[in-house]
Amino acid sequence: MKPSTSVPATVKPLSGVLGAEISGIDLSQKLSTELFHIIHQAFLDHHVLVFRNQTLTPEQQMRFGRCFGELDFHPFVEGNTEFPELLNIVTEPDDQLNFGGGWHTDVTFLAEPDLGSILYGIELPAYGGDTLFSSQIAAYNTLSDPMKEMLGALTATHAAAKQYRADGPSTKSKAMNTNDTDPAAFTVSHPVIRTHPETGRKALYVNSGFTTRINGVSRDESKMLLDFLLNHAVQERFTCRVAWEPGTLVMWDNRCVQHHALHDYAGQRRHVRRITVKGDQPR
Ligand code: SIN
Numbered sequence: 513m514k515p516s517t518s519v520p521a522t523v524k525p526l527s528g529v530l531g532a533e534i535s536g537i538d539l540s541q542k543l544s545t546e547l548f549h550i551i552h553q554a555f556l557d558h559h560v561l562v563f564r565n566q567t568l569t570p571e572q573q574m575r576f577g578r579c580f581g582e583l584d585f586h587p588f589v590e591g592n593t594e595f596p597e598l599l600n601i602v603t604e605p606d607d608q609l610n611f612g613g614g615w616h617t618d619v620t621f622l623a624e625p626d627l628g629s630i631l632y633g634i635e636l637p638a639y640g641g642d643t644l645f646s647s648q649i650a651a652y653n654t655l656s657d658p659m660k661e662m663l664g665a666l667t668a669t670h671a672a673a674k675q676y677r678a679d680g681p682s683t684k685s686k687a688m689n690t691n692d693t694d695p696a697a698f699t700v701s702h703p704v705i706r707t708h709p710e711t712g713r714k715a716l717y718v719n720s721g722f723t724t725r726i727n728g729v730s731r732d733e734s735k736m737l738l739d740f741l742l743n744h745a746v747q748e749r750f751t752c753r754v755a756w757e758p759g760t761l762v763m764w765d766n767r768c769v770q771h772h773a774l775h776d777y778a779g780q781r782r783h784v785r786r787i788t789v790k791g792d793q794p795r
Contacts, residue, residue, distance in 0.1 A: 559647060605781050625766060629787070631786045632761045645752050
């Protein structure tokens, strides 16, 4: 297949601090170096990219993901039988909870959490089912200097067991299966403030999904700090909101963004296809 060459790509911001919609690019085609450079720069600048009206096979979605690095496998959720790197994220009409509901950063219980995730919309509810994103760079920037200094010296514990319990599956959706990997083996410490490895920008790096404790302080101090930081991190002024349609592809920078898949579409089905790109050790 011929690589996509010079295309009049346009980048339109979605909110004051993060997110952009890119048009003029067909991701089913192999990307030229020039086009990849445009997308990569937009990714570093906006952290959440939205591409509309794409028609992508799993292989084409995975080829796009590999432009950013090696694809990862989810340690607990079973992937697609043919392409195990690919997760079918499905909420059935009568599911009480959805996968990815609640603010979180993906797989921070890994020593090297994913660089980013790339989701492609297959079947979306007629209304509802948006995904919210929050810039952790904006969250960091709005802290006071003394708070930044204190947090800069701290690390926090992130544990898979907070979501994936050993006593049973917690994918929360009938259509998704967990394997029997022991979540207790996935407990790590990361800095509370992370420096983005490509841009050098600092970001708050704790999340409600997996962060269990601020290390080296008392339990009460840890609770107080975490309560404050987890609320601070997801204020409306740091967010953007993406409404899905079949054919929408969304990618986000998991190194500086939290996200929250809303479950406000009771009685309807939602199916998006997710791949993730391996990341590095937070520093
Ligand atoms: C996720 O957390 O990966 C799910 C996001 C979504 O379904 O919108």
